[in-house]
Amino acid sequence: MIKPFYYKDGTFHILDQRLLPNEETWIACKTADQVAEAIKTLAVRGAPAIGIAAAYGLALAAPLGKKAVEEASAFLVRARPTAVNLEWAVRRMLAVSDNSGDLFASLLEEAQKIWKEEIQANEAMADAGADLFKTGARYRILTHCNAGSLATGGIGTAVGVIRRLHEQGKLERVYMDETRPLLQGARITAHEMVSDNIPATLITDSMAGWLMKLSKIDAVIVGADRIARNLDVANKIGTYSLAVLSHAHKIPFYIVAPESTFDPNTQSGEEIVIEQRDEKEVTCFHGVVCAPDVDVFNPSFDVTPHHLITAIITQEKVYTPG
């Protein structure tokens, strides 16, 4: 399975996901600044993965001392605003930096621990998610964006459940939305599915409703970037539309996310800050301008109200908000 990063001898190597599936290029980060830049530019993306990357970024800052770690934590948290896993990981690292002893050794150890826990959480979510589907039946699942190994460093959240369904003989086929504007579904999820020989079909985002109308989807499974206290969920733009479509077609709509995606400080989805990205992501395609000089709305995420969610699956429990 493809990993989004690895650490070796003082360097954190990040697979540049912007170039997938055509090129496998690694960015060698020696500073927290370089890690923050990789997060900002989506070289590394996906809520749990950016949390883990930020943790390693702080370990890279540790040889410069505690003040450098504090400064790095401030700019790493600002790299992207919506996925709460980023600030969750940074807070965990800062708590460790208060301990006495070798700062670098303890921060590196904590970053490794965060990654290892994520891998274990992915496995537990895959088991719990797959248990919701009957043995003996084969399901057609729709997913959006990429909530796979490249978004988590493990087997994935939503894609982890899909992988487990496949292992258990319960998956007929996964349908993947291409996920405009940056095509995480087409470039990354499709790449993961093809690499694992999982039967998969790529569609454009606008085809999902029609596929449901044709009775070709049994369940929708997606990841999350932040879950509010009332169980409203922020995830990649387009998720809300899928939830509405699922509701209209009476199809179960599942969120799969680790407990670290819950934000105890956010009461409802209305309080979640949605990242707005460069208009060129919409007006250009692979660097080629494909729209006139026009106003653009480019939110990176949307919020699905809890009443549209059948279940939220974490490594600890299954919440049923809908």
Ligand code: MRU
């Ligand atoms: O902008 P991205 O690619 O970071 O958005 C990713 C998503 O929205 C994922 O669904 C989410 O982070 C969960 S990843 C396990």
